[in-house]
Amino acid sequence: xxxxxxxxxxxxxxxxxxxxxxxxxxxxxxxxxxxxxxxxxxxxxxxxxxxxxxxxxxxxxxxxxxxxxxxxxxxxxxxxxxxxxxxxxxxxxxxxxxxxxxxxxxxxxxxxxxxxxxxxxxxxxxxxxxxxxxxxxxxxxxxxxxxxxxxxxxxxxxxxxxxxxxxxxxxxxxxxxxxxxxxxxxxxxxxxxxxxxxxxxxxxxxxxxxxxxxxxx
Numbered sequence: 001x002x003x004x005x006x007x008x009x010x011x012x013x014x015x016x017x018x019x020x021x022x023x024x025x026x027x028x029x030x031x032x033x034x035x036x037x038x039x040x041x042x043x044x045x046x047x048x049x050x051x052x053x054x055x056x057x058x059x060x061x062x063x064x065x066x067x068x069x070x071x072x073x074x075x076x077x078x079x080x081x082x083x084x085x086x087x088x089x090x091x092x093x094x095x096x097x098x099x100x101x102x103x104x105x106x107x108x109x110x111x112x113x114x115x116x117x118x119x120x121x122x123x124x125x126x127x128x129x130x131x132x133x134x135x136x137x138x139x140x141x142x143x144x145x146x147x148x149x150x151x152x153x154x155x156x157x158x159x160x161x162x163x164x165x166x167x168x169x170x171x172x173x174x175x176x177x178x179x180x181x182x183x184x185x186x187x188x189x190x191x192x193x194x195x196x197x198x199x200x201x202x203x204x205x206x207x208x209x210x211x212x213x214x215x216x217x
Contacts, residue, residue: 074118075107099211120137173211183202188201
């Protein structure tokens with residue numbers, strides 16, 4: 001979620017937390033004294049404020065997501081629905097595994113078919129919530145062997161054992177990363193020498209696929 005949206009909801013939560021008891025007392029006193037009109041407004045006001053916050057957050061989230069995509073792929077893109085999506089259950093701390101597979105948008109294809117120094121040296125850009133993670137910027141395959149452990153971590157063997165479709169996509173990804181016309185980049189945060197958290201992005205021009213992977217432990 002974009003920081004602006006997060007701040008809005010955090011502020012709303014703090015106001016609710018601080019004001020809940022006195023507001024509730026005011027509401028019940030209005031009921032006891034049969035001041036029905038005031039009680040109705042006191043009941044409706046929180047709902048109205050929630051609807052306003054929700055209405056504001058929707059366009060802000062869309063703007064933030066467009067900015068996020070632009071700073072990953074260096075192109076304006078409206079990413080359509082995934083052709084395949086897998087999300088494991090997440091723990092309380094967010095640990096889990098996700099992969100989305102997209103048909104490669106023409107805008108991204110054109111950008112990477114003409115990959116230049118700007119794209120390869122300045123992108124992707126980390127979002128604020130990844131500010132403490134390391135970054136490996138866009139490179140063309142074959143995958144550098146020093147990143148084999150990052151790839152192995154990105155292609156979760158644990159989840160593949162439980163979801164048969166994943167093995168096929170993992171095979172396609174490994175094959176693509178052995179040849180040119182495939183680009184890869186990732187953000188990661190490690191535990192010692194092991195990448196315990198990763199966002200990996202893979203663009204397979206030959207097979208017209210875009211892969212977006214997140215794995216947290």
